Amino acid sequence: MTDLTPLLPAAEALIQRLAKAGLTVATAESCTGGLIAGTLTEVSGSSAVVDRGYVTYSNEAKTDMLGVPAELIAHVGAVSREVALAMVEGALARSGADLAVAVTGIAGPNGGSPEKPVGLVHFGIARRGHPARHDVQIFAGLDRSGVRLATVAHALKLLGEAAEG
Known part of the structure; x- marks a missing residue:
């Protein structure tokens, strides 16, 4: 089981920042399997800012839940800039949230090339009324849990930046 404890101070600070700004958030997660939303909802008061979380582990879920075109996934692969951006745009469009973050990546230990x-890990970050942004990280040398925790930490950082405008 992944220990979220080290991420809780960042999650608490983000929840406070979002609540103060009156902003809500949605997550669209593949390689983290809901850990971003789970980390946020570990914080008391998170219900004021967390709108929803989409766990879209399969390609079919990305298409069904977020509207990511199956043809896009077939063409560029699920772990790509284009899919991360489509995921975050879908999460924002299908929710009432002001901010959204999406992650798609290869946590390992298998599946890499x-x-x-x-x-x-490819990240999509979006704020309603602004263009979606992409970020990419390679969390090399980490085990599966380490990649997932590093992904959550980076997603919280990106949400904090998006909250600032």
Whole structure:
């Protein structure tokens, strides 16, 4: 089981920042399997800011729940800039949230390739009324749990930046 304790101070600070700004958030998660939403909802008072979380582990879920075109996934692969952006745009469009974050990556230990190594994670971040942004990280040398925790930590950071405008 992944220990979320080290991430709770960042989650608490983000929840306070979002509540003060009157902003809500949605998550669209593949490689983290709901850990971003889970980390946020560990914080008392999170119900004021967490709108919803989509766990879209399969390609079919990305299409069904977020509207990511199946043709896009087939063309560029689920772990890609394009899919991360489509996921975050879908999460924002299908929710009432002001902010959304999406993650798609390879947590390992299997599934990597020279082009897409274990630890590769694409992020989408969006704020209603603004264009979605992409970020990519390679969390090399970490085990599966480490990649997932690093992904959650980076997603919380990106949400904090998006909250600032």
